Amino acid sequence: MNPFGEHIRKKREELKGKDPRFSVRKVAARIGVEPSYLSKVERGEQAPPSEEKIKSLAVELGEDEDILLALAGKVSTDLQEAIRRRPRLFADLIREIKDMPDHAVLRLVREVRDGNW
């Protein structure tokens, strides 16, 4: 089990098939790390990188930042900050909906978005 590494390796190799700019070395250079480090991260020999590097990786590979962070066992600092600003409110809300099925949460998100709130 190394969801993060496997995921980005798969995606990177896929992109590399069509574009040589997606070699380990080139991607590593673009996100600002050593190639051997990225190689090890992809193979799970090293833990996932920092939030910052994960976010540039998401941009480079055209992946979703929040999903990549989740695969790395992290939560974006902007979300954490929102919770920390109003901990009671957000803790209650999250605990209330954490076991609800996807469709119910999705309905909630949509209702808040285009609604009279």
Next chain:
Amino acid sequence: MNPFGEHIRKKREELKGKDPRFSVRKVAARIGVEPSYLSKVERGEQAPPSEEKIKSLAVELGEDEDILLALAGKVSTDLQEAIRRRPRLFADLIREIKDMPDHAVLRLVREVRDGNW
């Protein structure tokens, strides 16, 4: 600015006024740390302790866990895990409501709680 330390010192001293079991040494012993460490944390000479210690401190002092964690700049792992399980869903929801006024979020929490969801 050392919101965490100041907060717990104030609360502990308040309790100590009515009950000698709330000295630095006694509380430290109960939450399982060295007294000098707790002293330094309260005075902001040391960063706040781990999530685990903060939670026992909350129990000891009769304070809200989520609020204490927030003052320490942390977010409870159970909330983080809920987000990591369904990152897109939760990230969208949190970003959608993070700038809404308290009363609106509160209404949402209540509506979810005793509602038809």
Next chain:
DNA sequence: TTTTATGTGTAGTATATACTACACAGTACA
């Protein structure tokens, strides 16, 4: 007045996090 308890100062330690630097063998390309 001895014992006991108080808060705090000094000086560390263990573990985790987030990487770098460099070398090396194999492959592709000119």
Next chain:
DNA sequence: TGTACTGTGTAGTATATACTACACATAAAA
């Protein structure tokens, strides 16, 4: 056939996190 580029192995480092151990002076209790 040399040059360039590939992925990866080895061996580190810097900084942060989360504390411990012990000593010491002052104050309260016996």
